[in-house]
Structures are given as C-alpha cells and as structure tokens.
Amino acid sequence: MRGLVINDQGFSLVELLVTMGVLAFVIGGVYSTSIVQSKNVKVTNDVGKVQQNIRMATGMVERDLRFAGYGVGDGNIKNSMTNAMMPALKITNSNPDRIDLVYIDVGSKLTVDKQMPNTSAVIKIDPADPPTPKGYKPGDVIIITDGEHMDLMGITSINDTDAHIGHNTGKVDGVTLNTNKNLSTSYGPGAFVFKAYQASYYIDSGNLVIDPDSSGPKPAEILVPNIETLEALAGVDLNGDNQVDSTEWKSGDYDSGADDLIAVQLSLSSLSPSLDPDYMTNAVTVGDQTLPAGLNHRRRLYTRTVNLRNLARR
Numbered sequence: 463m464r465g466l467v468i469n470d471q472g473f474s475l476v477e478l479l480v481t482m483g484v485l486a487f488v489i490g491g492v493y494s495t496s497i498v499q500s501k502n503v504k505v506t507n508d509v510g511k512v513q514q515n516i517r518m519a520t521g522m523v524e525r526d527l528r529f530a531g532y533g534v535g536d537g538n539i540k541n542s543m544t545n546a547m548m549p550a551l552k553i554t555n556s557n558p559d560r561i562d563l564v565y566i567d568v569g570s571k572l573t574v575d576k577q578m579p580n581t582s583a584v585i586k587i588d589p590a591d592p593p594t595p596k597g598y599k600p601g602d603v604i605i606i607t608d609g610e611h612m613d614l615m616g617i618t619s620i621n622d623t624d625a626h627i628g629h630n631t632g633k634v635d636g637v638t639l640n641t642n643k644n645l646s647t648s649y650g651p652g653a654f655v656f657k658a659y660q661a662s663y664y665i666d667s668g669n670l671v672i673d674p675d676s677s678g679p680k681p682a683e684i685l686v687p688n689i690e691t692l693e694a695l696a697g698v699d700l701n702g703d704n705q706v707d708s709t710e711w712k713s714g715d716y717d718s719g720a721d722d723l724i725a726v727q728l729s730l731s732s733l734s735p736s737l738d739p740d741y742m743t744n745a746v747t748v749g750d751q752t753l754p755a756g757l758n759h760r761r762r763l764y765t766r767t768v769n770l771r772n773l774a775r776r
C-alpha cells in the first residue's frame with residue numbers, strides 16, 4: 463500500500479529529464495537514420511535516372527551511326543545550305559568530340575521529271591507523284607541525286623499542281639535554307655529526290671545536344687542532360703581487311719569522304735545531378751580524354767562499338 467502512495471506523486475524532475483534525454487536520443491537516431499536513408503534513396507534515384515538517360519542517348523546516337531551514309535554512300539555531298547562539301551559522317555576530335563552525319567529517308571523517294579539548269583530555283587517532279595502527299599513541306603531539307611552527283615538543300619516552296627519543289631535562297635520561318643540555288647550539275651529524268659535526315663551530336667554546357675541540320679541555321683536542342691563528355695574513336699580500315707585492327711582505332715578528325723571509316727567506338731559519361739559529398743570520382747581514361755578525379759557526383763560510363771554498315775566497303 464505504501465508503494466502506491468509514493469507512485470501517486472508522479473515523475474520527479476530527474477526522472478523527467480532522463481526520460482526526455484532518452485527520447486531525444488531515440489528520436490535523433492531515427493531522424494538521422496531517415497536522413498541517411500532518404501539521401502541514399504535520392505542518390506539511387508539519381509544514378510538510375512542517369513543510367514536511363516545515358517542508355518537513351520547511346521541508343522539514339524548508335525541508331526543514327528548505323529544509318530549514316532544510307533542512300534548517300536560515304537562520299538561528299540554539295541551542301542547548298544553552307545555552300546560547302548559535306549561527308550556522310552564526320553568525327554571531330556574536340557574533346558568532347560562531335561559527330562555529324564546524314565542519310566536519306568528512303569520512303570520519301572520522288573522522281574525528277576524534267577531537265578533543269580544547275581542554277582534553277584525549282585526541281586520539277588513527276589506530277590503523278592506530287593511532294594505534299596509524301597509529307598514534304600517548306601523548311602524540309604532534301605537531297606537530289608543522279609547516282610553520280612548529290613546536292614543537299616532546303617525547300618522554300620512547294621507547288622503540288624505542277625509538282626515543283628522550290629529551293630530558292632528565301633527564308634522559311636525566318637530560317638535561311640540555301641545560301642545559293644546552284645546545284646552541282648543539271649539534274650533531269652533519272653534523278654531522284656529524298657528527304658534528308660541530318661544530325662550533329664555534341665556536348666554543350668554539360669548536356670548532350672542534337673543539332674537537326676548540323677551547321678545549318680536551325681538551333682541545337684538538348685537531347686540528354688548531365689552528360690559529362692562524348693568520345694568518338696574512328697575505326698579506320700587502313701590495311702583494307704574490312705576489320706578494325708587494334709592499331710586502327712584513331713582519335714582525331716576523320717570523315718567518310720576522305721577516310722575508310724568502318725566503325726565508331728562511342729563513349730558517353732554521365733554525372734548524377736545531385737552532390738554526394740561521401741563519394742568521389744576516380745580519374746578515368748576514355749579514348750584520348752582523361753575524366754577528372756575528385757568530383758562529388760556519381761559517374762557512369764557507357765562504351766559501344768558501332769559498325770558503320772552503310773559506309774563499310776561493300
């Protein structure tokens with residue numbers, strides 16, 4: 463009975479302080495554990511996102527590399543947009559490197575109907591197969607070829623009644639498509655027109671960007687954020703055995719018009735966007751680039767070898 467009376471007096475100050483201390487310790491522990499856990503979740507999410515990004519990026523560049531030169535061979539195309547010759551594939555060793563490529567959209571084939579002088583501002587297409595139903599529109603970039611010559615230019619106007627494609631020096635949506643209307647030859651019956659697919663891949667401000675018309679006037683767009691670098695090694699078949707021997711992987715400027723490019727080794731490295739103070743990158747060498755040590759971001763590196771099936775010697 464006596465014990466009950468004592469308990470009836472409630473907690474003493476000391477008991478209260480001890481209890482609060484224990485509680486604070488337990489709560490503090492739970493809290494810091496949950497901070498660590500949520501940081502780990504964030505880092506895991508970050509790395510997952512980065513891996514997803516880099517897979518998407520490599521997938522897209524790989525696909526374009528496989529198609530590079532399709533319908534245009536490996537040679538040089540006269541580009542009316544820049545008034546310069548252009549190879550089907552160009553690797554620029556700028557560390558981060560740059561890839562420029564072009565191929566045709568084979569489903570867009572149109573047949574040239576009438577001969578025209580090489581200073582003509584129109585291409586005359588078979589009226590039975592006019593351009594618009596095939597999806598052509600002003601602003602599109604096209605390639606005309608007779609098998610021997612090849613010209614790339616922008617469409618400035620379309621006349622479906624006469625099946626004429628204009629390639630004047632005018633602008634479409636404020637974009638100058640052709641610096642001149644001169645073609646490299648007088649095209650006529652036996653020549654074909656295709657839509658051109660062009661792409662340039664390079665790194666700008668920590669992002670992988672794609673420029674939809676290479677050095678043409680359209681701006682580049684961010685394709686994948688948080689890409690640290692792009693490294694492209696050229697597989698140049700110097701001894702003509704249709705294989706890239708170990709000494710034939712080259713860092714440097716190479717293009718399919720001048721060099722026997724048969725493969726590309728593509729590497730992309732990505733850094734997770736959020737800081738992870740407990741983590742530090744090691745230095746890593748990729749191609750002729752050394753990626754720095756000591757960054758508080760998770761780094762992921764993907765390397766793929768792509769055979770250039772449209773450029774390799776047949």
Ligand SMILES: [Ca+2]
Pocket residue numbers: 555556557558559693694713714749750751
């Ligand atoms: Ca390089």
Ligand SMILES: [Ca+2]
Pocket residue numbers: 673674675676677678679680681682
């Ligand atoms: Ca451009």
Ligand SMILES: [Ca+2]
Pocket residue numbers: 698699700701702703704705706707710
């Ligand atoms: Ca070889």
